[in-house]
Amino acid sequence: DTAVSQTPKYLVTQMGNDKSIKCEQNLGHDTMYWYKQDSKKFLKIMFSYNNKELIINETVPNRFSPKSPDKAHLNLHINSLELGDSAVYFCASSQIQTNTEAFFGQGTRLTVV
Amino acid sequence: GENVEQHPSTLSVQEGDSAVIKCTYSDSASNYFPWYKQELGKRPQLIIDIRSNVGEKKDQRIAVTLNKTAKHFSLHITETQPEDSAVYFCAGPNQAGTALIFGKGTTLSVSS
Numbered sequence: 001d002t003a004v005s006q007t008p009k010y011l012v013t014q015m016g017n018d019k020s021i022k023c024e025q026n027l028g029h030d031t032m033y034w035y036k037q038d039s040k041k042f043l044k045i046m047f048s049y050n051n052k053e054l055i056i057n058e059t060v061p062n063r064f065s066p067k068s069p070d071k072a073h074l075n076l077h078i079n080s081l082e083l084g085d086s087a088v089y090f091c092a093s094s095q096i097q098t099n100t101e102a103f104f105g106q107g108t109r110l111t112v113v
Numbered sequence: 114g115e116n117v118e119q120h121p122s123t124l125s126v127q128e129g130d131s132a133v134i135k136c137t138y139s140d141s142a143s144n145y146f147p148w149y150k151q152e153l154g155k156r157p158q159l160i161i162d163i164r165s166n167v168g169e170k171k172d173q174r175i176a177v178t179l180n181k182t183a184k185h186f187s188l189h190i191t192e193t194q195p196e197d198s199a200v201y202f203c204a205g206p207n208q209a210g211t212a213l214i215f216g217k218g219t220t221l222s223v224s225s
Contacts, residue, residue, distance in 0.1 A: 033212060041200050043157065043215040045207070055211045090156065094213075099145040099206075102213055104156040 003027050006091045006105035013081055014113055020077045021108045023091030030095060031055075032074040033102070034066060037088040049074050081112045117205040119216030126193050128225045136203035136216050137185040146179055146186045149202045149215070157202060157215075161188070193223045 006023040013019050025032060034046040048056035052068045063079045074091060091105040116139045126132050136146075147162035163170045163177045163186065170177050176189040190197055203216040 035215075041151075041218045041220070043202060043218070045212045045214060048212040050211070056207070056209070101147065101159045101162065102204075104158070106156055 003103045004091060004093055004105040006089075006108055008108060009106060010109050010111075012111045012113065015081055015083060017081050018077070018079045019081060019110070020075055021089055021091075021110075022073070022075045023105055024073050025091075025093040025103070026072065027093055027095075027103060028072075029093035029103075030071060031093060032068065032071070033092045033094075034074065034076050035090045035092060035104075037090060037107070039087070043090070047074075047076075078110075081110075083112050086110055086112045117203060117214050117216045119203050119219060121219060122217060123220045123222070125222045125224065128193060128195060128223055130193055132188075132190045132193055132197070132221055132223075134188045134201055134203070134219045134221070135185055136187070136205075137183075138205045139184065140206065140208060141184070142210075143205050145206070146177065147204050147213070148175075148177060148188045149204065151200045151202065151218075153199070160201075190221075193221075195223050195225050197221060198223045 004025045031050045033048050035043050037043050046060050047066045049068045065077045068074045088107045088109050090107045092102045094100050094102040119136045144165040149157040150160045151157040161177050174191050179186045200218045200220050202218050204213040207214050
């Protein structure tokens with residue numbers, strides 16, 4: 001049983017395209033996140049959703065739009081992709097925002113060419 | 114809080130040696146201190162965590178110590194093995210307490 005699953009694992013696309021990454025968790029957690037990991041391995045929080053409501057929107061371009069249809073899903077849509085968007089994107093979930101273990105998805109390696 | 118500072122950024126040790134990674138945090142209200150390990154090409158996974166009501170926690174070869182006065186917590190790995198080679202992250206809550214903020218990571222290399 002995969003606790004947090006995200007698809008696709010790899011995504012190669014051209015500049016200017018629009019793409020989506022899907023994430024689902026079967027842990028019954030209330031909070032889900034998107035993190036971006038760049039080539040220097042920094043894990044940077046992008047968004048946090050609690051019970052389908054947006055809690056955090058860090059300084060992320062408007063081209064990134066998260067959508068949470070229910071508390072088990074948090075998808076990430078990216079418009080007008082740029083070269084600098086190339087990174088590994090991790091979805092994660094936890095039960096109580098910051099006081100419990102966060103479980104990560106396998107990551108989506110996005111390459112913009 | 115927003116700042117979780119982690120040192121060193123890289124650490125190379127010989128197999129069998131100990132490794133220590135340190136994190137400092139700024140929010141006095143923080144009460145949960147996790148450490149994550151990320152192997153190459155894989156997802157970060159929790160390896161040990163500690164809450165503010167204890168000063169030390171051990172799990173076989175790994176331990177975490179917490180100094181609330183000085184606002185730092187450290188990961189200790191004893192008898193290191195090549196499979197300990199990975200990137201290690203500490204984490205703490207952001208100021209609003211709504212997400213985990215990760216340190217910049219420490220790349221540990223254990224050579225045999």
